[in-house]
Amino acid sequence: YMYKLSIIIPVLDESLFFTKQQLYVEALLQQGHEIIVVDGGSIDNSVLAAEKLGCKCINTKASRGYQLHVGANASTYETLVFLHADTLLPLTATNSINTALDNLNASWGRFNVTFTNKKLIFRVIAWFMNKRSCITGIVTGDQTLFIKRKTYFDCGGFTDIPIMEDIEFSKRLKKHSPPICLSENVITSSRKWEQQGIIKTIILMWRLRLSYFFGASTEKLARQYYS
Incomplete structure (x- = not known):
């Protein structure tokens, strides 16, 4: 049985994504999945571009944790996939997620990550990121977390924080499994x-x-990260 996915994408000025990935977004929608775009107040035409393709759009404040949670609340299907706008899911992902979650003990997971830049240094960085997350059980947003809807809400979902929402949620999830x-x-x-240098x-x-x-506020960290 193929479970349909609710794919949740938090955006802030990402209209380029929807222009560039039009075929990809259309292919996911044609497979019967829903794409929920949660916009944190874009000033480009992100929402327009997404709506034109047939995505469901919601406007909220700009805080990634909050945007993700609002998307989860608006979802219809039993499997949630949290996708960053600069990350591409392979079209076979739906099968992989379904197969993985069919196993009764499993309720959440993630993908390996690879970069658009194929230079050796980026392959090494990706290898370390993937290895680390398997060992620690901490999943970062660019690894595309997928989860059973029930588990998501049982574990409290993403917290309303602008950064580190993935790490904070993973810590709670891994106590579960x-x-x-x-x-x-x-x-x-x-x-x-x-742009910033490796x-x-x-x-x-x-x-x-x-x-x-060590307990720094996520607001302060977000300012450092986005500055």
């Missing part, structure tokens, strides 16, 4: 890494994680 680590790849944009980005990520671990 470890994530399924699919070896199939989602492709995420290496744009941020290329070493700088790695240092920034680690600094933010450590600060978060």
